[in-house]
Amino acid sequence: MKIHEICFSPTGGTKRVSSMLSRALTDETVEVDLTAREVDFGQVELSPEEVALIAVPSYSGRVPTVAAARLAAMHGNGARAVLLCVYGNRAYEDTLVELRDKASGAGFKVIAAVAAVAEHSIARQYAAGRPDAEDEAMLRSFAARIRRKIDDGGLDEPVIPGNRPYRKAAGAGIVPKATRACVKCGLCAAKCPVGAIDAKEPARVDKKRCISCMRCVAVCPHHARRVNRLLLALVGRMLKKACSQRKACELYL
The missing domain is CATH 3.30.70.20 (Alpha-Beta Plaits)
Incomplete structure (x- = not known):
């Protein structure tokens, strides 16, 4: 089985999780880099027989705007999609439900969704070293269940947490x-x-x-x-309570 790994991963954390999941699903992948400005994403077209793994980081509980726009330009044509949102151990809030809406709008058929943790891209002391061995073992177990659903021809859409309307998008604010x-x-x-x-x-x-x-x-x-060190310290203090307790990966199937 070939999987189109469609990934937006500016700092590599989302890609590490995505690669763990894709490798556990199949040994044949086609990579689509959503961070690449030079790509015409309108030329990305799948067939109903194909499978996509669509991976994005959670930015303040939302799909990054640029990733959403590039995904929207694609042509899923009924290809089955596994969604993956990766967050820095705080919360992913409306990211998965928004990603589901964007993927469906682009013509993908969502059959599974995963939320996973990677090192926080700004306050790197949180979720440092993740995804780790425990995460990888859990992702492998998720992949086995997802693969069974794919092989059985399952097309039912999972119930995905989140709100509509989505939470208000945060401004950039932190400029290196x-x-x-x-x-x-x-x-x-x-x-x-x-x-x-x-x-x-x-x-x-x-x-x-x-x-x-x-x-x-x-x-x-x-x-x-x-990033300005004082600002970085402030962000770290603001996130301390929400990020200090380890969150586990989650599967919606």
Whole structure:
């Protein structure tokens, strides 16, 4: 069985979880990178016999706007879809139900959904090291159940938690800045999912475009981009109560 792994993962956490799940489902995958600005997602077209794994991070309990727009441009044509939302151990709130709506709107037939945890992309002390061995074992068990449903031809849609209307989308707010270590190599600008960074002057960032995904921080080979330390400490304190207790992966089938 071939799976189209459609993934939006600016810092790699969502991709790690997605890869664990896809590898447990099949040994044949076709990757579609939702962070790639140069891709014409309107050319992505599946058939009713195919299966997609659609993976996104939860940004303040919502699907990242750019990921939703790129998914909406695709043509699912009735292909079965397994949804995956990955969050930083706080909560995923309306992410899965919104992802279900976007996938269905693009023509996919949702048959399963998974919520899983990865290291928080901003306050990295939360869910550090996740997904870990315990997560992987749980994802493998989920994959076995999902695979049985696929092999049996099951098409019933699972009941997915969340609210409509969705919670109000949060503004970006946290914009990483270039430090003196920046050599203007341009990698951050090239890899930014929304083109918010000036390629010639990486210190210039379009704050209206920035989605606080932390891709620029993750990819910089010189560790020359960072979030203001005071702001980072404040975010850490705000999240402490909600993020300190370990959350488990969840399956909706």
